[in-house]
Amino acid sequence: MTVYQHPTFDMAAHQFDLVADHLDIPVNDRDRLKFPKRALTVAIPVRRDDGSVRVFAGYRVQHHLTLGPTKGGVRYHPDVCLGDVAALAMWMSWKCALMNLPYGGAKGGVAVDPRQLSLGELERLTRRYTQELIPFIGPQIDIPAPDLGTNEQTMAWMMDTYSTQTGHCVPGVVTGKPVGIGGSLGRREATGRGVGYLIGRAFETLAIQQSGSTAVIQGFGNVGSHAAFSLAKHGVKVIAVSDFQGGVHNPAGLDLRALDQHVTAQRTVQGFAGGEPIDNANLLELPCDVLVPAAMERQITGENAGRLRCRVLAEGANGPTTPEADVILAERPEIFVIPDILCNAGGVVVSYFEWVQDLQSFFWSESEVMDRLFRLLEGAFQQTLQASRKQRIPMRLAALSIGVKRVWEARRARGLFP
Ligand code: NAD
Secondary structure (H helix, E strand, C coil), rough: EEEEEEHHHHHHHHHHHHHHHHHHHHHHHHHHHCCCCCCEEEEEECCCCCCEEEEEEEEEEECCCCCEEEEEEEEECCCCCHHHHHHHHHHHHHHEEECCCCCCCEEEEEEHHHHCCCEEEEEEECHHHHHHHHHEEEEECCEEEEECCCHHHHHHHHHHHHHHHHHHCCCCCCCCCCHHHHCCCCCCHHHHHHHHHHHHHHHHHHHCCCCCEEEEEEEHHHHHHHHHHHHHHHEEEEEEEEEECCCEECCCCCCCHHHHHHHHHCHHHHHHHEEEEEEEHHHCCCCEEEEEEECCCCCCCCCCCHCCCCCEECCCCCEEHHHHHHHHCCCCCCEEEEEEEHHHCHHHHHHHHHHHHHHHCCCCCCCHHHHHHHHHHHHHHHHHHHHHHCCCHHHHHHHHHHHHHHHHHHHHCCCCCC
């Protein structure tokens, strides 16, 4: 299926092949587990504020429909394309299965730099994209959520466009909405807090004291900033953070509140007075207890993996580590990897809670949400760690194997087509 050809899809496919060999999956079952069930490409004409019209390319990929509706984020970024979105949808499948959620994986996106559009243009783009997706999404079909470059406001526009078309309010069509229109308490912070929780578990496993330890975070958006605040709450010093423009470094620890105010005002960490500038490449190689890539795919590569100086690599982003880097990391057992499908699963877990609350019109307190989240993350962390130790395999292979096996078994139980 060359339609998905892209370096990120090749990477996800390569990871799947390793798992298929490890689980001894018969050849006849492999391609139908690997390739997405269906994909949609749409053209989105948007009238710009100056009266001109520009057409953007939009995508939605549903990876498998075996266990329930599909679930996954919507990404606004200039590099979005079909192969990239398909890879992210495949990872969502293994992540949902690892967490035992009744979903297949999905992902969507628009090839656009949201920073170049006004709020009105972004709203028109989002509403048009949603309109095109209407036959393809729904609370029992496919449920979008925020991802890179999108947020609660994007989800509110999507939910409104879908509901207007349906003729009644359908909060369960998206998750990551504002709380006032059916969103869940704790969803905004869920991914970053989950990252923080799992780093705490990894530290405990390695007998590293959280208090006084150091963290470096690439990406200071939803995931990176909430991971930073969660770590700081447990006494971890965040010594460097970055965004798409570059980073700031302060070996004594950054003042996160002041940094957050700076980012709110300037929309970038650059220029923050409480640290020295550092570029993204050097930031990844700083000595620290935990390194959290929380931005884009393919940041830890065969080129820089040998130079990482962290004790824990906590993958907040999806697909931040290439297979070439994994080969090098396998030779560096001093680095404990919390693989992406486990590390950032807090987001989809609380999205699931939001969907359940919407379907029942019965809403939970924030502490109920967080307690249930940490319980699910704890179970998945223990299962992955045990599989990794018992079978003497890397944490990534352990986590992926648990996820892929669940989908494979469900497929075998149902038959050839789902
Ligand atoms: P976001 O748009 O809120 O933030 C992204 C951050 O990364 C921004 O600070 C941006 O400037 C920075 N960035 C972008 N390109 C960069 C680059 N080349 N180098 C360094 N920094 C760069 O997005 P987010 O929701 O925080 O998502 C970040 C990652 O986490 C993505 O890989 C996403 O798929 C993954 N993720 C997000 C969620 C969620 O709930 N939002 C859940 C699971 C996984």
